[in-house]
Amino acid sequence: MTQPLLQATDLVKTYGNGHKAVDGVSLEVSAGEIVGVVGESGSGKSTTGRMILGLLKPDSGSVRFDGADIHSMSRARLHELRARMQVVPQNPQTSLNPRLTIGASMEFNMRVHGIARAERQQRVSDLLGRVGMAPTYARRYPHQMSGGQLQRVAIARALATEPQLVVCDEAVSALDKSVQAQVLNLIADLQRDMNVAFVFISHDLAVVEHISDNVVVMNHGKVVEYGSAEQVWSNPQDEYTARLLSAIPGKSLMAS
Ligand SMILES: Nc1ncnc2c1ncn2[C@@H]1O[C@H](COP(=O)(O)OP(=O)(O)OP(=O)(O)O)[C@@H](O)[C@H]1O
Ligand SMILES: [Mg+2]
Known part of the structure; x- marks a missing residue:
């Protein structure tokens, strides 16, 4: 087994x-x-x-x-x-840094795990696409998005390190x-x-x-x-x- x-x-x-x-x-x-x-x-x-x-x-x-x-x-x-092993918390409003763009938040998680810059940016676009969002969303801030969109971002961010x-x-x-x-x-x-x-x-x-x-x-x-x-x-x-x-x-x- x-x-x-x-x-x-x-x-x-x-x-x-x-x-x-x-x-x-x-x-x-x-x-x-x-x-x-x-x-x-x-x-x-x-x-x-x-x-x-x-x-x-x-x-x-x-x-x-x-x-x-x-x-x-x-x-x-x-x-x-x-x-x-990653986590998607209950409330993305509080778990995403309000001063960082969505892209920067997603990259932060990858940088902590030593993923190179070019690869990080590629993954941000790929993952946003994967959760049904255009790559341009990477430049938005959390307050510019709905609760459902933020939860998609939280999922995309969790997936960024390929857990x-x-x-x-x-x-x-x-x-x-x-x-x-x-x-x-x-x-x-x-x-x-x-x-x-x-x-x-x-x-x-x-x-x-x-x-x-x-x-x-x-x-x-x-x-x-x-x-x-x-x-x-x-x-x-x-x-x-x-x-x-x-x-x-x-x-x-x-x-x-
Ligand atoms: N940091 C803490 N200090 C003291 N007690 C705690 C702490 N965290 C949780 N508890 C207590 O432990 C028990 C289980 O809490 P837990 O948060 O795991 O429950 P839960 O099933 O996730 O509840 P919820 O559905 O409300 O999120 C509860 O009685 C809670 O009050
Ligand atoms: Mg709980």
Whole structure:
């Protein structure tokens, strides 16, 4: 059997107040797979995402990327690895520097990883095209763009270092339903065409089900359900998942 791209095992994280935010989470992501992580606010999704990215150290448990334990490697090695694991944050308005053009923001990420100037500029145009935007957008500033456009830029920026894994934390939650659907379709296209794996975090099971291969349902820091998107959607084994499903408008009308 081939080893998964990412393997998180028994992650535990307790914050200062003694509250266990994540309590024994294990999950796997294969190359080119989309794994949805869903649960209510405070269930530990972002904490899990940050541990997967090596941004937060777990109290116990391990995260292996391509077989290597990311929390026990040197800073230099983790920095190198960061190019292969990127994040699309919830709010691009706050994550993109308002004083930098879109192109400069995208290049910054590449420069940090030692990509040469000519190559950086080429990638900016290519990636803007990939997310459905003209190369001239590179000269715009964040305030000159809509929320949906900024989220596309955030995705393009994440892809600039040619990562194998992108963690999207509530990446479409702030968008209108129609724009949300466009961005979800874009992610599905990118996954198919570029074989990028995604961990897609959302409080909305309907959003996650739409694009995920596998779905992890979290409640109070624990994984309460883990299976194929189809199985979780049509035949949930856990009572909490069933409750999340029953809260989705129109769910009962959809063919399963
Ligand atoms: N830096 C922190 N210090 C203390 N407690 C924290 C911190 N970050 C998160 N928590 C707590 O840990 C728990 C899990 O938080 P987390 O942000 O991982 O949840 P989440 O599932 O991402 O929620 P949301 O859907 O609201 O983004 C919550 O109870 C939260 O209050
Ligand atoms: Mg969160």
